[in-house]
Amino acid sequence: MCFLFFYSYLFIGIYVGKFVIKKLIGKNFRIFFWILLYLYLVALIIAIVYAETKNVPPVNFVCMALGDYLNSSFFFDLLYVIAPLFIFIPVVKVDYENIQSNLGRILSIQIICEIFVLTNYKVDSNKILDNVNRSQIIFSIFLVLFAYLVLKRWGYHFYMSLKLNNQFQWKVFIPILLFGFYMVFFNAFLTTNPKSIGELIWKWNFEWLNPAESQYFGSALEVFLNAADAGITEEVWRYLTIIILLAMFKNNKHKISLTILISSLLFGLLHFNQLLSPERNLTDVIIQSLGAVGLGIFLGSLFLYSGQIWLNVLFHFLFDLVVFSLTPLSFVGSGILTIFDSPALAHVIITSGLFILVSVILITGKRRKCVENNIERLIS
Numbered sequence: 001m002c003f004l005f006f007y008s009y010l011f012i013g014i015y016v017g018k019f020v021i022k023k024l025i026g027k028n029f030r031i032f033f034w035i036l037l038y039l040y041l042v043a044l045i046i047a048i049v050y051a052e053t054k055n056v057p058p059v060n061f062v063c064m065a066l067g068d069y070l071n072s073s074f075f076f077d078l079l080y081v082i083a084p085l086f087i088f089i090p091v092v093k094v095d096y097e098n099i100q101s102n103l104g105r106i107l108s109i110q111i112i113c114e115i116f117v118l119t120n121y122k123v124d125s126n127k128i129l130d131n132v133n134r135s136q137i138i139f140s141i142f143l144v145l146f147a148y149l150v151l152k153r154w155g156y157h158f159y160m161s162l163k164l165n166n167q168f169q170w171k172v173f174i175p176i177l178l179f180g181f182y183m184v185f186f187n188a189f190l191t192t193n194p195k196s197i198g199e200l201i202w203k204w205n206f207e208w209l210n211p212a213e214s215q216y217f218g219s220a221l222e223v224f225l226n227a228a229d230a231g232i233t234e235e236v237w238r239y240l241t242i243i244i245l246l247a248m249f250k251n252n253k254h255k256i257s258l259t260i261l262i263s264s265l266l267f268g269l270l271h272f273n274q275l276l277s278p279e280r281n282l283t284d285v286i287i288q289s290l291g292a293v294g295l296g297i298f299l300g301s302l303f304l305y306s307g308q309i310w311l312n313v314l315f316h317f318l319f320d321l322v323v324f325s326l327t328p329l330s331f332v333g334s335g336i337l338t339i340f341d342s343p344a345l346a347h348v349i350i351t352s353g354l355f356i357l358v359s360v361i362l363i364t365g366k367r368r369k370c371v372e373n374n375i376e377r378l379i380s
Contacts, residue, residue, distance in 0.1 A: 096108060096150045096153065097150070097153035097154070099154075102244050102245075102247055102248040103248075105154065105244045106241065106244050106245070106248075106266070109237065109240050109241060109244070110266065110270070112143075112146065113143075113233070113237060113270065114273060128221070131219065131221050131222045131225055132225060134222070134226075135222065135225035135226045135228070135229045136229050136233070137225050137228055137229045137232075139229070139233060140228065140229050140232035140233045140236070141232075143232070143233055143236045143237065144158075144232065144236055147236050147239060147240055150240075151240070151243065154244075156243055156247075156378070156379060158239070159307070159309070159378070160308075160309055160310050161307065161308050161309070161310060162306075162307030162308070162374055162377060162378070163307075164306075164307070165307075165370060165373040165374065165377075166373075167366070167367075167369040167370035167373055168305075168306075168370050169366070169367065169370070172361075172362075172367060173305070173306065176302070176305075176358060176361075176362065179358055180298075180302070180315050181318075183319075183351070183354065183355070184315070184318050184319050184322050185204055185322060186201075186351070187319065187322075187323065187347075187351050188209075188322040188323045188325075188326060189204045189205075189208075189330075190337075190347050190350065190351065191323060191326065191347060192208065192326065192330040192331055192335070193331070193335035193336075193337050193338065193343055194335045194336060194337070195335045195336065196335075196336065197336070199335070200336065205330070208326055208327055208329060208330035209322065209325045209326065209327070210325060210327050211223035211224065211321075211324065211325040213327045213328070214324055214325060214326070214327065215326050215327060215328050215330070215331065216323075216324050216326075217324060223321065223324045223325055224321070226320070226324060227317050227318075227320040227321035227324055228317055230316060230317070230320045231313045231314070231315075231316040231317030231318075231319075231320065232313055232317075234267070234270075234316060235299070235303075235309060235312040235313045235316050236309070236313075237267075237270070238263060238267065238296070238299060238300060238303065238312065239303070239309050239312075241263045241266060241267075242259055242260075242263050242300060242303065242304070242378075243378060243379060245258070245259040245262055245263055246259050246375055246378060246379050247379050250379065255375070256304065256363055256368070256371055256372075256375070257363075259300070259304075260296075260297055260300040260301055260304070260359070260363070261297070263296060263300050264292075264293045264294075264296030264297045264300055265293060265296075267292050267293065267295075267296035268289040268290065268292045268293040268296065269289065270292070271285065271288055271289045271292045272285055272289060274288060284344070287342070287344050287345050287348055290345075290348050290352065291347075291348040291351065291352060293352070294348065294351060294352025294353075294355045294356060295319070295351075295352070295355060297352075297355055297356050297359045298355035298356070298358060298359050299312050299315070299316065300359075301358075301359035301362040301363050302315070302359075302362065304362075304363065304371045304374055304375065305362045305363065305367060305370055305371055305374070306374075307374040307377075307378075
């Protein structure tokens with residue numbers, strides 16, 4: 001009887017909500033129903049927990065019916081963390097396939113990423129679960145599923161790896177890989193404001209790298225999860241965005257340059273969600289976004305030349321892992337970048353300049369044929 005009452009309450013709320021939305025918005029906007037369902041479930045859980053802690057009789061039967069699980073905040077925190085996986089997959093299958101406009105598809109990809117940033121909260125019941133939630137690694141998993149499902153419904157495929165074509169040149173690609181590996185450390189140690197040209201170029205103090213004593217996070221697990229989340233989420237996002245932009249500009253002779261540039265600018269805009277952090281100001285966020293544009297140009301070029309999105313994920317993961325592993329000791333004192341009014345802006349100009357230079361090499365000359373071949377296979 002307890003379960004019957006509980007589920008009656010649940011389904012009445014769901015279907016009343018669906019009826020209201022259909023009347024007010026129309027049947028073509030079922031995405032709002034799924035968002036409402038998600039918010040409804042969260043509100044229901046909060047109400048049950050609150051009532052139980054206050055020992056309110058009307059909902060005690062629910063706690064008794066579900067047993068000790070409802071007395072554990074870990075159960076609700078776990079449900080909150082994994083709920084989006086189950087809530088938004090139906091949204092993809094039902095609503096996103098109906099988006100025909102390429103511009104609408106681009107906007108929908110941006111929105112789905114921002115939704116998760118805005119709905120994040122601190123989990124108190126379990127430290128590991130809190131790290132998992134705050135890193136949003138669960139969203140990374142969701143985004144991979146999202147990419148596979150939505151691209152299939154839009155008439156494309158999600159390739160982790162394209163077969164290397166005949167125009168691919170290892171003699172070009174290996175130096176590019178070495179450059180990327182070098183930039184992982186060059187960028188990180190440039191952040192520390194090096195004291196000499198030697199420290200800037202290659203005399204790096206690796207004792208300053210310790211994820212367990214990170215300047216940015218409280219544990220090595222947090223460092224690893226946040227780097228993994230950035231690598232997976234942002235590169236899958238890049239894949240989605242590039243595919244749609246290529247389709248949008250397929251008849252434009254400048255489609256390669258336009259796709260890389262616009263996807264990189266959107267990548268920079270994606271970082272403006274950092275304004276939600278009380279520790280960040282507008283100037284810092286603008287500089288970080290400009291750095292993201294430079295990095296995005298390189299990663300977009302790397303993907304279009306190699307066709308290996310897993311390589312982008314790995315590079316991005318290492319790029320952020322090394323930065324996140326910097327200890328507070330690495331920021332002590334002043335260095336050669338202090339000759340500039342804004343050392344952070346100087347850092348962005350230096351790294352972005354190098355990234356853009358190498359990107360031009362990747363997509364011009366004989367390498368362009370390799371890029372065009374990969375594009376044809378990606379959007380065919």
